[in-house]
Amino acid sequence: MSAPHDYLIVGAGLFGATFARRMTDAGKRCLVIDKRAHIGGNCHTKMAEGIHVHAYGRHIFHCNDEGIWAFVNRFAQFNSFRNAPIAIARGKVYSLPLSMYTFHQLWGVTRPAEALQRIAAQRLDLQGREPANLEEHALPLVGRDVYETLVRHYTAKQWMREPRELPAAILKACRFA
């Protein structure tokens, strides 16, 4: 007697669901199980008053591969989305990622050269040594004002530790660093 399934897939998140779909398309029989009561794993959304709510945090789809784009469009309709985050720090609103808007909000400057001058005057000089922690990695890059306003408290909140207690590698992975 042949087995009822070719694959038992544990987890109905993006990986499990994609694998199951591709194997099913290839004629295999798949059984997908999940310990959660829903599919989609961390990307799961639920409907609340006609709105898709991301149960585990918001997700944005980035893709420049036509094959993947065609594949996902078999199952979902995508909205066009522009990511325009802002930060509220010390009672003021700042535009992110860092741009001339941010520098104007911080210092009132209107030209890139003025912003660079401000940052240069505040940069920590490590005199050639490697940064020992996240704070030492950030200060030579962005200077004291940007660090204190937009990096330090946000990082401490996210990691529940002061940046000087965190490894520099965390920030090295970030785009602005």
Ligand SMILES: Cc1cc2nc3c(=O)[nH]c(=O)nc-3n(C[C@H](O)[C@H](O)[C@H](O)COP(=O)(O)OP(=O)(O)OC[C@H]3O[C@@H](n4cnc5c(N)ncnc54)[C@H](O)[C@@H]3O)c2cc1C
């Ligand atoms: C807050 C947040 C925001 C994110 N934003 C983005 C984004 O903007 N863009 C992006 O591309 N990615 C984003 N990600 C990452 C993305 O969610 C993951 O890369 C993706 O969900 C991983 O899919 P996965 O199938 O590997 O894992 P998961 O989505 O974690 O799915 C694994 C599934 O397996 C189940 N499972 C695990 N162990 C067992 C077991 N023993 N028995 C039964 N079931 C089990 C779990 O319940 C879960 O449903 C974000 C993640 C989070 C948390």
